[in-house]
Every structure is written in C-alpha cells, then in structure tokens.
Amino acid sequence: MVSKVKKSEYKVIGTRPIRHDGYDKVTGRAQYGADIKLPGMIYGAVLRSPHAHAKIKNIDTSKAENMNGVFAVMTAKDLPRLTDKQRGNSEESGSEKHLSENVMALDKVLYKGHVVAAVSANDVNTAREAIKKIIVDYEVLKPVINVDQAMDKDAPILHEDFIGDHLGKKVKNTNIATYNRYKIGNVDDAFKKCDLVVEKEVELQTVHQGYIEPHSGTAIWDEDDRVKVWTSTQGSFTNRDSVSKVLSLDVSRVKVTPMEIGGGFGGKIPVYLEPIAAVLSKKSRRPVQLVMSRTDVFDASGPAPGGKVIVKIGVDKNGKMLAGYADIRLEAGGYPEAFIEAAAKCVFSCYNIPSMDIEAYDVLVNKPSSAPYRAPGSPQVAFATETVVDEICKKLDMDLIDFRLLNVAEKGTRTALGPKYRKIGLKEVLEAAKKSDHWNSKLEKKSGNGKVRGRGIASGYWFNIGEKSAVNLSLNMDGTVILTEGSTDIGGSRASIAMQAAEVLGINAESVRPSVVDTDSIGHTDVTGGSRTTYATGYAAYKAAHMLIDEITSKAAKIWDISEDDIKYKDGIISSRTDSELNMTLREFADQNPFGPVVSSASVDLEEAAGGFGTHIVDLEIDPETGKTDVIRYTVLQDVGKAIHPSYVEGQLQGGATQGIGWALNEEYFMSDDGKMLNSSYLDYRMPIALDLPMIETVLIEVPSEDHPFGVRGVGETPICPPVPAISNAVNDAIGTRILSTPIKASKILNTLKSM
Amino acid sequence: MSDNNVRKVAINTTINGQEMDILVDPYVSLLETLREVVGMTGTKEGCNDGNCGACTINIDGRIVDSCLVLGVEAEGKNIETVEGMATPDGLHPLQQAFLEEAALQCGICTPGFLVSAKALLDNEPKPSEERIRHWLAGNLCRCTGYDKIVKAVKKASD
Numbered sequence: 001m002v003s004k005v006k007k008s009e010y011k012v013i014g015t016r017p018i019r020h021d022g023y024d025k026v027t028g029r030a031q032y033g034a035d036i037k038l039p040g041m042i043y044g045a046v047l048r049s050p051h052a053h054a055k056i057k058n059i060d061t062s063k064a065e066n067m068n069g070v071f072a073v074m075t076a077k078d079l080p081r082l083t084d085k086q087r088g089n090s091e092e093s094g095s096e097k098h099l100s101e102n103v104m105a106l107d108k109v110l111y112k113g114h115v116v117a118a119v120s121a122n123d124v125n126t127a128r129e130a131i132k133k134i135i136v137d138y139e140v141l142k143p144v145i146n147v148d149q150a151m152d153k154d155a156p157i158l159h160e161d162f163i164g165d166h167l168g169k170k171v172k173n174t175n176i177a178t179y180n181r182y183k184i185g186n187v188d189d190a191f192k193k194c195d196l197v198v199e200k201e202v203e204l205q206t207v208h209q210g211y212i213e214p215h216s217g218t219a220i221w222d223e224d225d226r227v228k229v230w231t232s233t234q235g236s237f238t239n240r241d242s243v244s245k246v247l248s249l250d251v252s253r254v255k256v257t258p259m260e261i262g263g264g265f266g267g268k269i270p271v272y273l274e275p276i277a278a279v280l281s282k283k284s285r286r287p288v289q290l291v292m293s294r295t296d297v298f299d300a301s302g303p304a305p306g307g308k309v310i311v312k313i314g315v316d317k318n319g320k321m322l323a324g325y326a327d328i329r330l331e332a333g334g335y336p337e338a339f340i341e342a343a344a345k346c347v348f349s350c351y352n353i354p355s356m357d358i359e360a361y362d363v364l365v366n367k368p369s370s371a372p373y374r375a376p377g378s379p380q381v382a383f384a385t386e387t388v389v390d391e392i393c394k395k396l397d398m399d400l401i402d403f404r405l406l407n408v409a410e411k412g413t414r415t416a417l418g419p420k421y422r423k424i425g426l427k428e429v430l431e432a433a434k435k436s437d438h439w440n441s442k443l444e445k446k447s448g449n450g451k452v453r454g455r456g457i458a459s460g461y462w463f464n465i466g467e468k469s470a471v472n473l474s475l476n477m478d479g480t481v482i483l484t485e486g487s488t489d490i491g492g493s494r495a496s497i498a499m500q501a502a503e504v505l506g507i508n509a510e511s512v513r514p515s516v517v518d519t520d521s522i523g524h525t526d527v528t529g530g531s532r533t534t535y536a537t538g539y540a541a542y543k544a545a546h547m548l549i550d551e552i553t554s555k556a557a558k559i560w561d562i563s564e565d566d567i568k569y570k571d572g573i574i575s576s577r578t579d580s581e582l583n584m585t586l587r588e589f590a591d592q593n594p595f596g597p598v599v600s601s602a603s604v605d606l607e608e609a610a611g612g613f614g615t616h617i618v619d620l621e622i623d624p625e626t627g628k629t630d631v632i633r634y635t636v637l638q639d640v641g642k643a644i645h646p647s648y649v650e651g652q653l654q655g656g657a658t659q660g661i662g663w664a665l666n667e668e669y670f671m672s673d674d675g676k677m678l679n680s681s682y683l684d685y686r687m688p689i690a691l692d693l694p695m696i697e698t699v700l701i702e703v704p705s706e707d708h709p710f711g712v713r714g715v716g717e718t719p720i721c722p723p724v725p726a727i728s729n730a731v732n733d734a735i736g737t738r739i740l741s742t743p744i745k746a747s748k749i750l751n752t753l754k755s756m
Numbered sequence: 757m758s759d760n761n762v763r764k765v766a767i768n769t770t771i772n773g774q775e776m777d778i779l780v781d782p783y784v785s786l787l788e789t790l791r792e793v794v795g796m797t798g799t800k801e802g803c804n805d806g807n808c809g810a811c812t813i814n815i816d817g818r819i820v821d822s823c824l825v826l827g828v829e830a831e832g833k834n835i836e837t838v839e840g841m842a843t844p845d846g847l848h849p850l851q852q853a854f855l856e857e858a859a860l861q862c863g864i865c866t867p868g869f870l871v872s873a874k875a876l877l878d879n880e881p882k883p884s885e886e887r888i889r890h891w892l893a894g895n896l897c898r899c900t901g902y903d904k905i906v907k908a909v910k911k912a913s914d
Binding site: 491645 | 783807808810837847861864865889900
C-alpha cells in the first residue's frame with residue numbers, strides 16, 4: 001500500500017483551479033452527443049407507441065421503405081433474441097432480454113413512447129415523415145399506472161412470461177418483480193417496549209432527472225462487423241457492454257467514444273438509441289445519428305420511481321429509538337429495477353435503531369423503465385422517515401436536532417442490511433447545523449403581506465460505491481503530465497481526478513492534462529454514478545501518480561548511477577538523499593531522461609466506502625391566497641470527507657438540493673387514466689428556474705473517509721435526499737398540517753387550507 | 757431529395773460579424789440552420805419548443821430562442837452566438853467569470869446562459885441579484901441550482 005500524503009502538506013487539494021475542460025465549455029467548442037458530425041452521416045427517427053400497454057399484432061413498414069430519401073427501416077426482428085440471463089453492472093442491471101426489448105419492443109409495448117420501429121433517411125425531416133408511414137396494428141390493453149393498481153389481485157399483467165422473486169419464491173403472473181424483507185432484531189417485541197409509536201404514509205409521483213441534453217446515439221457498423229458508437233453516456237464501458245449484448249457482438253467489436261455529457265443524474269446509464277443507430281447503419285452502410293426530442297425524453301427515458309412508503313418508528317419516553325418498520329413500494333416502470341434494496345438500505349440510515357423490519361416491493365407499471373436518479377430510492381424513503389422524525393419531536397416536544405443527535409448513526413452502528421458503519425460524519429453535520437447561522441436566525445411566522453412562513457429540517461444519506469476505474473499517466477518532455485481516464489466528466493471530475501495526481505506528483509493542477517478517452521484506450525471504468533468518480537477514479541489517479549514516481553526514481557537512479565533507495569522525490573524535485581550536488585527538477589529529468597518513456601498505468605476495484613450524510617434547513621413562505629410556495633432561505637450541510645475542488649463540491653450540494661426542491665414543490669408525471677404523460681414538455685413539467693430560488697448556502701464538513709487516501713467521500717447524490725421532507729416539514733410548520741404526497745404544489749396547499 | 761417539392765431559399769445574414777450566404781429549407785428552425793447548415797454547434801438544443809433556453813442567441817440586440825425562429829428569418833439580420841463572445845484577445849469577462857466561479861457543471865446550458873447574461877450586461881451594466889435572476893429565468897440549468905451562475909454574472913459586472 002502506498003503511503004498517505006499528510007493533510008497539512010496539501011498543496012493542490014482544497015484549491016479551486018479552473019477546470020481543464022472549462023474553456024471548451026464556455027466557448028461552445030465542447031462537443032456533446034448531438035454535435036458529432038461524421039462524413040456521409042445520415043439521420044434516423046424512431047416510431048413510438050401511442051399506447052401505454054398493448055400487444056403488437058403486426059407492423060407494416062412497406063410504405064416507409066419505398067419513400068424517397070429513406071435508406072433503411074428496422075423493427076425488433078432485426079435484433080438478436082436474448083435470454084433472461086441477468087446482468088449486473090453497478091447501477092445498471094436486469095435481464096438481457098429486457099435490455100433488448102426496452103430498446104425496441106418485440107411483441108408488446110409496456111409504456112407510451114416505447115420504440116417499435118426506426119428509419120434512416122438522408123435528413124432528419126425525411127426520417128420523421130417516413131416513420132409516420134409505418135402502420136402498426138395494436139391490441140390495446142388496460143394499463144396499470146401506479147403501485148396500487150399494479151399490485152391489485154385482478155391487475156392486468158405486464159409480463160406473462162416473467163417470474164417474480166417474492167422472498168426467494170418464484171411467482172408467475174405478478175407485477176411484483178421482487179419482494180424483499182430485511183430484518184434486524186425482534187421488531188415486534190421492540191415496538192411493544194416503546195412509549196410512543198408514530199406511523200406515516202407518503203406518496204410520490206414519478207419524476208424525471210431532467211438533464212437538459214436529450215439522449216442521442218451515433219454509430220457506424222463497418223464491413224468487418226465492428227461497431228463504433230459516439231454517445232453521451234455516464235459510462236462508456238457500461239454502454240459498450242449493453243450495445244454488444246443487444247447486438248450479440250464480442251465486446252472487442254464495439255468501441256464507444258464518450259462525447260461531453262449534458263447532464264445525466266443516473267438517467268444516462270441505460271442505452272436507448274445506440275443499438276438502433278448501429279443496426280440502421282448496418283442496413284444503410286452509412287453512419288447514422290438519432291436524437292430524442294424532449295417529449296421522447298420524458299415519455300421513454302429516465303424516470304425516477306414514484307410509489308408509496310410507510311414508515312413507523314417507536315421511541316422510549318426519553319426519545320431513544322427502539323424499533324423501525326418500513327413498507328416500500330416503488331414503480332419500476334415497464335421492466336424490473338426500482339432500486340428497492342438501495343431504498344431499504346437508506347430508509348433508517350441516519351439513525352441507530354436496534355430493531356428494524358423493512359419490506360420492499362419492486363413493482364412493474366406501464367411507465368418508462370425507471371433509471372437511477374441521484375441516490376435512487378433514497379429521497380423517496382427519506383420523505384417518510386424524516387416526516388415521522390419531525391412528528392415524534394413535536395409529540396415529545398423535543399428539539400429537532402437534539403432528537404436526531406440522540407439517535408444519530410455513527411461508526412459501529414448496525415445498518416438495516418447488516419454491515420456496521422465505518423467512520424461517518426452525520427453527528428458532525430448535525431452539530432454544525434445546530435451552530436449554523438440559519439438555524440439560529442429567527443423566522444417571523446407571518447410576513448407583512450399576509451403570507452405565512454415555516455422552517456423545516458431533514459437529513460439524508462447516500463452510500464459511496466467503489467467498483468472499477470483505470471488511469472494512465474505519461475510524463476512529457478517538459479515535465480507536464482498527460483492523464484487519461486474513462487470516467488465521464490459530468491460536473492468537474494477531470495479536475496478533481498487530475499488534482500489528486502498533481503498532489504502526489506507535487507506539481508500544479510494545470511500541469512496535469514486530463515482527457516476522457518474511448519473504450520479502446522483505457523482500462524474498464526465503471527459508470528460516473530453512485531458518487532464513485534472522484535473517489536474511485538481519483539484513487540486510481542493517486543495510485544498511478546505513485547507508480548509514475550517509482551518510474552522516475554528508477555530512471556533517475558540510472559542517470560546518476562546511484563541506488564534507487566538514495567533517490568528522494570518531493571514537490572517535483574528529484575534529488576539524492578546523500579549527495580546534495582545531485583538534484584534536478586521534473587522538467588530537467590524529463591528533458592534528459594535517456595531510458596525511454598515514463599508512463600504508469602493503475603487500476604482499482606474498490607469496495608463500497610462509508611458514504612455521505614447531509615442535513616438541510618429550509619425557510620419558506622406560502623401565499624394563502626394562491627397556495628404558491630417560495631423558498632426564501634436554504635442551507636445544505638454535508639460531510640464531504642475531503643473536498644478536492646471545493647467549488648464543484650458546493651455545486652453538487654446546490655444542484656442536488658435544487659432538484660429536490662423541484663421534486664418537493666412542482667415536478668410530477670401528470671398521467672391520464674390510460675397511462676399517458678400529459679405534461680411532457682419543460683413548460684408543463686416545471687423544473688426550478690433562477691427566479692424561483694434564493695442563494696443555496698453550503699457548509700462543507702470534512703470528516704475524512706477511512707477508505708480513501710485523501711479522505712474523499714462521494715458527494716453528488718446525498719443532497720437530493722433531504723429536500724422533500726425538509727420542505728414538507730416546513731409546510732407543516734407554516735400551515736399546521738402535513739401534505740404527504742409530492743408534489744406539494746399550489747393547488748394541494750390551497751385545497752388543504754380550504755378544508756381546514 | 758425528400759418527397760416534398762419545397763425548394764431551399766437563399767439567405768444573406770451576418771453571424772458573429774461575418775456576412776454569409778446560405779441555403780435553407782423554409783421549414784427548418786434557425787437553431788437547425790446554425791447547427792446543421794452553418795455547422796456551428798455551440799448553440800444547443802434542449803427542448804426545441806422554447807422552454808429551456810439552451811439555444812438562446814442574440815438577433816439585432818434581442819435574445820431569442822433560436823428554435824422558435826425560422827432559418828429564413830435570419831435574412832438581413834445580425835446574429836450573435838456563444839462562438840462570437842471570445843476575441844483573439846481572450847475570453848469575454850462573463851466567460852472568464854463562469855470559469856472562475858465554477859458556474860457550470862455539465863456545461864450544456866452554458867452557451868445559452870452566456871448569451872442571455874451578455875444581453876443583460878449590455879442593457880444593464882450593474883444588475884442586482886433579482887435582475888440577474890429575472891434575465892436568466894428563460895434559461896434552464898439542472899446541475900447548479902443557479903447560485904454560482906448568478907455569482908458569476910455579478911462578478912463579471914463588477
């Protein structure tokens with residue numbers, strides 16, 4: 001194991017250099033998914049199902065095929081048929097068959113927007129005209145659009161051939177893909193010992209990640225059956241593996257070049273258009289590009305599961321938690337995977353509860369197949385748990401932070417899924433919240449203009465996955481360093497990874513030039529997701545930098561003809577420990593080194609690390625005339641382990657909180673009874689705009705992780721967990737009643753006020 | 757060579773100070789014209805229905821969503837896009853401030869924000885936070901929570 005850099009000696013870490021890729025991004029030069037233009041490239045369009053649930057009886061493509069300007073038409077019959085074999089790849093899992101059928105439906109459509117056919121043509125408008133000429137004969141079926149409908153004993157079944165897993169038992173003809181139960185201790189006995197038990201049920205509507213860049217896919221299938229893909233993805237290797245599975249090609253025949261990514265938040269882990277572009281390319285013998293419209297993005301990608309969560313917590317008369325029970329039902333969409341295990345892991349994650357019983361259901365509904373969305377499963381369960389905690393404090397007349405500190409999870413606390421926490425920093429976060437300016441400021445309950453105000457607080461958690469990353473370093477003749485890596489840079493990770501290498505090498509962040517390269521050019525690197533990138537790829541950079549120093553040491557020893565043990569490397573200076581005459585800068589070494597290129601290559605495959613906890617405080621103001629809610633002050637406190645580039649850490653906290661604010665107050669899939677999203681535009685799916693928000697205050701608490709040499713913790717996902725309950729608690733504080741379904745929109749508040 | 761018989765239209769326009777003649781289909785947007793005909797992909801498509809602002813450009817001093825304007829409407833106009841902001845002397849102060857303040861994460865919305873913010877500073881050199889938020893209300897950002905964007909615009913105006 002390589003030695004640790006002492007914290008007091010950090011020169012690069014904790015500073016705020018300009019990100020390496022920033023210049024391209026402020027000049028319009030950066031190329032995102034739809035910006036790639038290849039010689040001879042033609043364009044594709046897909047035909048999507050207008051029905052949420054239907055059998056495909058026949059597809060007639062003849063009229064489209066005969067249209068002027070059309071190169072090729074494809075249906076799912078052009079894809080190899082895959083089996084139920086399970087795949088597992090960090091945040092992307094499920095069966096190969098489902099992977100393929102989500103790309104293009106074979107005999108059944110499971111949500112409105114499900115792709116049934118595709119066309120390539122010499123321009124995009126011709127392709128769009130051509131798909132209108134494809135005739136699909138559907139047998140329309142009744143859809144199920146929420147967990148209650150789907151779990152009803154008479155519910156229409158989405159997958160007749162699918163076998164569900166209910167506590168290890170194989171079950172046919174069910175919309176419950178998985179039913180799991182997690183138990184610690186004897187919860188029934190524990191509840192009997194409680195002096196107070198509070199139970200709440202919350203309901204959540206489906207929401208979307210809302211990334212501004214729509215999905216795209218550009219591909220060439222050449223005569224050697226090699227497929228080259230250019231796409232905007234959170235994981236080029238995961239994308240490559242999915243494309244190669246769907247096309248039944250050897251992995252080495254597929255090369256994915258990651259373009260810059262215009263947001264993802266988990267939603268750019270699945271593949272949608274890339275395999276279609278590849279097949280159309282094969283049939284057209286041209287490069288083909290497909291891009292989704294915004295409506296397609298809402299209808300057929302993303303969303304985060306809606307559902308229902310019940311949480312019950314029992315405490316003794318002093319407020320000590322003794323027992324917790326949860327019932328979690330989340331919508332997977334058309335194919336399994338609603339992240340119920342993550343939800344179960346997170347539901348009681350902030351507290352030390354000796355006895356727990358968690359039931360969790362992964363429920364198939366006729367909505368797009370859900371994708372991870374920033375801490376998948378955790379915001380949903382945090383809503384329920386933090387509501388119960390707020391209510392217990394009210395009932396016991398206990399301080400909201402003191403109660404949390406009394407029950408706080410810390411190192412050694414047993415988690416719901418079994419393992420005990422390593423060093424975590426929620427206690428430090430809560431103590432900082434207690435001392436914060438926001439918490440100690442007085443909030444006037446009534447504003448002068450007839451509006452009412454409330455304050456809410458809530459905590460949240462997301463873990464920090466490890467997985468595989470690779471980094472290559474190469475020393476240039478002038479002492480600067482080229483760093484190549486495979487992690488999609490979704491918000492400044494080139495900088496945070498390069499800074500870790502620079503710290504080890506003792507050179508400026510600017511002297512390390514990072515590039516995100518294609519899948520032929522670097523070792524396997526898992527997705528940018530699970531709050532892993534700065535942690536795991538940064539760890540690989542740390543390792544590679546130490547290996548580069550070993551290379552430098554070995555070659556410097558040869559140059560001076562002394563023992564390697566006599567070489568000292570510090571701050572970019574190579575010297576002899578014993579002969580003060582012998583010293584040279586990295587640049588001088590690189591310039592005169594006659595012993596071949598100085599390179600290093602490191603990889604890691606890390607265990608999950610102790611994650612990050614956050615607590616948010618919100619003040620809001622409600623207009624009783626209209627029900628409109630304005631957030632007037634917002635503070636995010638989070639244990640970030642060690643902030644490599646504090647500006648981008650703050651940015652994660654602010655952005656996550658803002659997505660949570662949108663989830664709490666405005667965002668929802670507004671569905672018709674026949675399963676169609678009625679608000680599939682940014683006008684009607686109302687995400688927060690600049691005018692909606694105050695400055696988002698951030699407090700970075702640094703309790704170093706024991707699992708990373710610099711103490712890094714993943715920071716990206718935790719901040720979306722507390723906002724929904726914090727805002728719901730604040731609404732209760734303002735109007736004296738709880739609204740326990742998202743979104744807590746103006747009409748709901750108005751109706752609630754009227755009924756009081 | 758599509759099925760319709762609509763002929764392309766010759767347009768004379770000025771983009772970032774450069775006068776040019778282009779041929780455009782009369783039914784395509786100015787956004788598509790910039791990206792596909794002129795080959796300038798700095799202006800982004802996020803929604804194609806005037807709600808995200810990623811395609812914001814400046815036409816004769818007014819900011820517009822280029823997805824809501826036809827390409828043929830560029831005739832005789834003076835158009836500015838993100839590609840025209842930097843000069844051989846360096847970045848525009850707004851671009852520099854966005855970098856220094858970390859006002860971008862994924863960066864897809866950044867071109868639209870920069871064009872909107874430039875129009876603001878051209879009109880109101882010393883805007884308040886509220887005026888900045890007002891002027892940027894037509895640009896969606898899903899990554900930053902706007903905090904650092906507002907700070908960057910403020911910094912560029914100081």
